[in-house]
Each structure stands twice: as structure tokens, then as C-alpha cells.
Amino acid sequence: MDVQCSYYDAGLCRSCGWMGRPYDEQLAAKQTHARALLADHPDARWLPPVASPEAGFRNKAKMVVAGTAAHPTLGILDAAGRGVDLQGCGLYPDELRAAFPAVARFVTRAAIEPYDVPARRGELKHVLLTRAPDGRLMLRLVLRSQEAVARIRKHLPSLRAELPTLAVASVNVLPEHKAVLEGDLEIPLTEQQTLTMDVDGVALHLRPRSFFQTNTDVTAALYRQAAAWVQQSAPTSVWDLYCGVGGFALHVHAAHVVGVETSEEAVASARATAAELGRPATFVAADATAWALAQGAPPDLVVVNPPRRGIGPALAGWLEGSGVTRVVYSSCNAVSLARDLAAMGSFAVREARVFDMFPQTTHYEVAVLLERRT
Structure with missing residues (x-):
């Protein structure tokens, strides 16, 4: 269906810039935009985009x-x-x-x-x-x-x-x-x-100042996709940088999982969930870039889910020279994603997928599986 909004029609609110645009066109436009920004990776396999309910999706x-x-x-x-x-x-x-x-x-x-x-x-x-x-x-x-x-x-x-x-x-x-x-x-x-946000059976604890994605259904699909990509390489060790309340870290399976997040409240939430689930995950309150650069041996796989600015040149440079063979990068800004990938020339995008967290707008999440070129 195409959503109609009386606030938009009356000119009272224009936050949803694509209001009235057919949803299949919205989804296709987001896919086209993401593919154009990642055009330097022509061999990437693009999975079908994940659609959202057109209304009533915000948690x-x-x-x-x-x-x-x-x-x-x-x-x-x-x-x-x-x-x-x-x-x-x-x-x-x-x-x-x-x-x-x-x-x-x-x-x-x-x-x-x-x-x-x-x-x-x-x-x-x-x-x-x-x-x-x-x-x-x-x-x-x-x-x-x-x-x-x-x-x-x-x-x-x-x-x-x-x-x-x-x-x-x-x-x-x-x-x-x-x-x-x-x-x-x-x-x-x-x-x-603490509010319990159950995502595919993982009861994530959300404290007042902790970040959580605004679209629960699409977030669940994003976590499932990331977990599937991680499972393909069966890593022993995984780092989840910018881990928030531990969504990615607690959906993947590895012997050693470390989540890093600046928010102490989010880390406390993640630790509580890990303890309840009995998951072998450690959570650290620290700047993701500074923490990664201070470590010794790198993990088998890194998950990054940065804010709109992206991971930036320091962390991109560290990943480029780290010896890490696989990276799962979840981005809410494909422009900064493309900029970060340009600084990581040793990695190729193997698979990519658009997740429509924000129907009726130009915004979306895109996740990519990166593998080091041989």
C-alpha cells in the first residue's frame, strides 16, 4: 500500500520526504543509490533488499x-x-x-x-x-x-x-x-x-541513554544477515566495534567475542544480556578506534556499526594493515561507507544488502561482507 499522511498533505510536517511515493520505487531507489556509491566493487553480489512495514514501524x-x-x-x-x-x-x-x-x-x-x-x-x-x-x-x-x-x-x-x-x-x-x-x-x-528488546530470542537490555535501532523488524533481519556472514567463516574470535547494547555481538557465535562501545550504559546493558544468555562475550567501554589500535593480535573477523560519520581513516587504516581477513560493515550512511572502503583497498565487497530502516525517507542501512583480496 501507499501511505497517506494528513500532516504531510497539509504542509505541517515534511520529515518524510518520500511520502506518497510508491514503496517499491522507494526500495529500488535506495538499492540503486547504494550500488552507485559502491561501484568500485563491481563483483559484489547484491542480495534482495529487506523491506519494512510502510507505517507503524518506529519503536x-x-x-x-x-x-x-x-x-x-x-x-x-x-x-x-x-x-x-x-x-x-x-x-x-x-x-x-x-x-x-x-x-x-x-x-x-x-x-x-x-x-x-x-x-x-x-x-x-x-x-x-x-x-x-x-x-x-x-x-x-x-x-x-x-x-x-x-x-x-x-x-x-x-x-x-x-x-x-x-x-x-x-x-x-x-x-x-x-x-x-x-x-x-x-x-x-x-x-x-531497563527495557527488554527481544530480537529473535535475544533479550537485549536497553537502558535510558543506550542507542537502539528504530525499526525492530528490520533490525532483526540485519542481525540475522550479519550472523549468517560470520557463520560462513566460523571464526574463533570476533570484535564488534561500536557495539551499542551488543546486538551484533550477541547474535554471532564464536569462542571469543569482544564488543567495544563508548557508552558505559550500553556496555552495562550488553553485559547483563550476555550474563543472562551465558554467552562468552566481553564488553568494553572505550573508543573503538583507540581500543583496536592498542591491541596486539587481531581477531579473525571484525564487525563495525559506526555512526553516520563512518569508521574514519584511522580505523580504516588499521583494518587495512591488520591481517583481518573478513569484515562485516553495517552502515547508516552509504556515503561514508564508500569513503571508508576507498581507504581499505585490500578488501573486496563480496556481498551487500540494503535494509530499509526508514521508509518514506531517503535514509537506509546497508550492510556489506568484506573479504581480503588474495
Whole structure:
């Protein structure tokens, strides 16, 4: 089906630049774009792209809060900094959309003044809501200060009564006036501080400040593909660099698996999952590049899943000269992927696949299996 959006049609939100474009055309265009960027690897075998549900696929909502405490908006800001309410956005599953009105009513009950960006006053900047596959919810309120925390604690029981699936809640404090999503201070509001994201039977623990892919179904397909590529070479040792909460590391099988991630919260989550599963995996909180360059012997295989900037010249150069024979590279930016591959001339792309994490937009994930040329 082709998704229709009233917000897009009314010109209120243009975040989905491909809204209304037939989905098969979207998927084909992403495949064409990725292949063009990796044209220096003409022998690569391109697997069929992994499609996503066209709507209701997002497992988390990042809502800017505006308006007033009596009438808050949850959505985005327009060009003048005024709130545009997007509680009915079709990218979110029904369970998330059903939670937005309860959260808005809670903002009113707790008298939390939304942050006014043009005037630089107010408290509540963002509502971050995540849904686990089992339906449980994590709510994070990003505030300018701790002024409203006592009122939030007082009224939280009423929100939990209205939203019985709310399992994890916290306040994040972002004092600065800048275009970022969250600050460094996280204040737990519930005893439980971990949401369980079950992906193909691997119960990944997600803490409030840990990253997780926004499309659970397509993420599961990505992990399966990576695990299949790893299994082909039956490595004894695997490094998962930029491992997040351990998604790749805990889906692959090897005698020695090490995951490296800068976020200490994500590493704590990964360690908890590994302990529950009894997996022989070690997780380290460190910069992936610095850690890799400081090691002695390289592993048999490396998995990398960097942010949009890619792995960069230092890590690409290390991989080039390391003696590692296989690399699985998962990228959310095929432009930086192509740039990194150009610095790794000893590797050829053997197989590649597009994973459509973000329907209705130009964005996608692409994963490649690299093998050292003989």
C-alpha cells in the first residue's frame, strides 16, 4: 500500500520526504543509490533488499514539546519555533500513539512548562518514548533543570495507572540551549531502569541513554544477515566495534567475542544480556578506534556499526594493515561507507544488502561482507 499522511498533505510536517511515493520505487531507489556509491566493487553480489512495514514501524518517538503546560504539543517545531502536534503520526505503532495523550495529560497535571525555544524559557524540551516488542514502554522527559522533578515524582503514579505498560521512566537534564536531544544527567524515576528488546530470542537490555535501532523488524533481519556472514567463516574470535547494547555481538557465535562501545550504559546493558544468555562475550567501554589500535593480535573477523560519520581513516587504516581477513560493515550512511572502503583497498565487497530502516525517507542501512583480496 501507499501511505497517506494528513500532516504531510497539509504542509505541517515534511520529515518524510518520500511520502506518497510508491514503496517499491522507494526500495529500488535506495538499492540503486547504494550500488552507485559502491561501484568500485563491481563483483559484489547484491542480495534482495529487506523491506519494512510502510507505517507503524518506529519503536521510539522523539517528540519536541511546545505550547503551554495546559495545552502541550508533542511533535516538531515549525520555522518560527512554534509547536506542531504530531500525536497521530502514522510512523508510530498504535500502542505508542495511544500513549501520547496520556503523556500530554501528565504534563498538564504536573504543571511542567514546555520549553519555549525562541524565548529560551520553560522546562520540558523533549518526550522520548520507546516501545519494546512485548508492549512495555520507556518514558524519558528531557528538562532544562530539576525544578519539576518533585512534581513529576508526585504525579507519576497517576500516569502509571493510566499507562499500565509503562515500565521505565526517567528525567534527563539538558541545561544548555542547543540543538541536541539529551544531556549528561539521568535521574531514574522507577525502580526498573531497563527495557527488554527481544530480537529473535535475544533479550537485549536497553537502558535510558543506550542507542537502539528504530525499526525492530528490520533490525532483526540485519542481525540475522550479519550472523549468517560470520557463520560462513566460523571464526574463533570476533570484535564488534561500536557495539551499542551488543546486538551484533550477541547474535554471532564464536569462542571469543569482544564488543567495544563508548557508552558505559550500553556496555552495562550488553553485559547483563550476555550474563543472562551465558554467552562468552566481553564488553568494553572505550573508543573503538583507540581500543583496536592498542591491541596486539587481531581477531579473525571484525564487525563495525559506526555512526553516520563512518569508521574514519584511522580505523580504516588499521583494518587495512591488520591481517583481518573478513569484515562485516553495517552502515547508516552509504556515503561514508564508500569513503571508508576507498581507504581499505585490500578488501573486496563480496556481498551487500540494503535494509530499509526508514521508509518514506531517503535514509537506509546497508550492510556489506568484506573479504581480503588474495
